[in-house]
Amino acid sequence: MENCIFCKIIAGKIPSTKIYEDDLIMAFLDIAPINPGHILIIPKEHHTGSSTIPEDVAGRMFRVGSRIGVALKRALDYDGFNLHLADGTCAGQVVMHAHLHIVPRGAEDGFHWNWRQLSYADDAEITDKAQQIIAKLKI
Ligand code: 5GP
Ligand code: ZN
Numbered sequence: 452m453e454n455c456i457f458c459k460i461i462a463g464k465i466p467s468t469k470i471y472e473d474d475l476i477m478a479f480l481d482i483a484p485i486n487p488g489h490i491l492i493i494p495k496e497h498h499t500g501s502s503t504i505p506e507d508v509a510g511r512m513f514r515v516g517s518r519i520g521v522a523l524k525r526a527l528d529y530d531g532f533n534l535h536l537a538d539g540t541c542a543g544q545v546v547m548h549a550h551l552h553i554v555p556r557g558a559e560d561g562f563h564w565n566w567r568q569l570s571y572a573d574d575a576e577i578t579d580k581a582q583q584i585i586a587k588l589k590i
Contacts, residue, residue, distance in 0.1 A: 452497040457548035461495055471515060475508045478519060481552070486560055488527045490553040492516050498549045501538050512551050519553050529555040533564075 452458050459465040460479065467479040470490055481489040492515060494508045501509070513534070520532035535552040537544035556562070571577045 452548070455497055455546075455548050457491075457493050457546055457550065458497050461493070470519065473511070473515075475511050476515060478515060478553075485552075485554045485562055486529070486556065488523050488529070488555045490519055490523070492519070492551045492553065493548060499547045501536055501549050504549060516551050516553050520555070523553065523555040527555060530558050531556045 456465060460467045461477055469477065469479050471478040471492075474495075476492055476494055478490050478492045481491050492512045494504050494512065496508070498504045504512070516534050520534070523529050523532055533552070533554040533556060535554060536550070537552075538549070571580070
């Protein structure tokens with residue numbers, strides 16, 4: 452897609468430090484890493500959000516993402532990794548070509564997800580929320 456920086460990276464019009472490429476996906480270093488070695492995996496076909504990515508491509512992204520996470524632990528001595536995908540601007544997506552972050556993590560790396568834990572009022576609210584979601588779920 453024109454004016455998409457990640458499509459330009461795939462086309463070689465913008466330089467990137469490539470880690471992996473096959474017929475469906477490409478992985479390269481994030482230019483502004485949470486930790487050194489932070490990698491992005493993208494589908495070669497332009498998709499703005501994650502829900503339209505075909506199953507074989509999405510599966511490849513997750514599979515290769517996990518393998519890269521293991522490589523990050525072995526190569527750069529990390530303890531673990533986060534796989535993160537922001538879908539939508541409100542979720543933190545800045546580049547509108549779907550991408551999976553592989554964020555290498557160390558026990559003492561000083562980075563914390565700003566995670567909160569709300570609670571439901573009662574069991575009825577939990578059941579109601581689940582029923583609303585299931586009613587809209589299209590696989
Ligand atoms: P988002 O917030 O959309 O999930 O993440 C976008 C990511 O893309 C950011 O972590 C940002 O550092 C990275 N990024 C943005 N522009 C470029 C670029 O031109 N090259 C590379 N390698 N990474 C980029
Ligand atoms: Zn694109």
